[in-house]
Amino acid sequence: MSVSKTPNGRFRARLKSGRVNVASKVFDTKREATAWLARERAALVGGVDPRAGKERVRDAVQRWLLIRSTTVAQKTYRADQDVERLTTASVLNLHLSAVSGREVARVFEHLLASGLVESSVVRYRASLSSFFGWCVREKLIATNPVTAVPVPKSSEERTEMNPFTEDELETAYRAWREQNARLADILLILGWTGLRWGEARAMTVGDVMEVPAPGLIVRRSAPEGIATKATKSGRSRRVPIANRVLPIVERLKVGKKPGDLLFTTEAGSRLHRSAVLRTMRWERTGKGRRIHDLRHTAACLWLARGVDVSTVQSWMGHASIATTNLYLHHLGTGADLAGLERLNRAPGATGGPSAGRTGE
Structure with missing residues (x-):
């Protein structure tokens, strides 16, 4: 595990597995380089190869959809296809390891601002979380960036249940x-x-x-x-x-x-x-x-x-x-029901203070 200063004053962190260089990244401060190195080493020890995270989100989504097409209900698969359709191009072009909760939150905000109703964004979030959950299981990334990011509440009226009496x-x-x-x-x-x-x-x-x-x-x-x-x-x-x-x-x-x-x-x-x-x-x-x-x-x-x-x-x-x-x-x-019954009683019928003042 090593961090070295570059000629231009920045800091390069190098991750090794034995004698093999696995990954490297340059940071503005030594603290950032050290923190990144610690996280990547922990991920490597846990079985996640940082090189796998270099795959583009778009490519991984297509592989995931191919699997989902034969393993989930048709209705679920149609919802899953929204991951590729609704995710912004900027996120689809990112490496898997570069997607954080911040990028996910921005996608939710963008969808709501574009007019998509909250319930549809919630369904999209479920599919997006399933995708990144699959990435975690496949050892492409260490954590699911969607888990801690809720969909912002919308002020629009929701479609309520409409049961028969x-x-x-x-x-x-x-x-x-x-x-x-x-x-x-x-x-x-x-x-x-x-x-x-x-x-x-x-x-x-x-x-x-x-x-x-x-x-x-x-x-x-x-x-x-x-x-x-x-x-x-x-x-x-x-x-x-x-x-x-x-x-x-x-x-x-x-x-x-x-x-x-x-x-x-x-x-x-x-x-x-x-x-x-x-x-x-x-x-x-x-x-x-x-x-x-x-x-x-x-x-x-x-x-x-x-x-x-x-x-x-x-x-x-x-x-x-x-x-x-x-x-x-x-x-x-x-x-x-009890409150409504009280409201509908005639004045003085409750036996309260007004009952004895009818002759005033």
């Missing part, structure tokens, strides 16, 4: 049955079980449990366009089958073997989102909602019926209770 779900169900009774039954089940679309497509008859209580075991997901894979969380979970939809589930099982798909078209084929939405005339019957809002509907139905938040978290498969609490913010709490 129980009455609205029943009204929609009657409208769906006019289009296709079988698909209407399936959509109603989604509104009571909180299954994601991919999870519903992968559900088999053998996943229906009868003891100790009716329920569905969510073990896998079948996103459209790729093979069946694990659930989003990577873990299985159990969701209840309420009495409202239990007879429907039982009908869908009739004549099928345990390994057969539970939710299918009348012809027995696997469901496809675009075909279902077209058949159900979703643009009209969904009242501006997404099909994913059926999952939000289930969570709100459970909470409105008095199921505790931790149980709803388990049924939904949320990793964090904070995600489940979003539904409480949407519904309001018991304290909100």
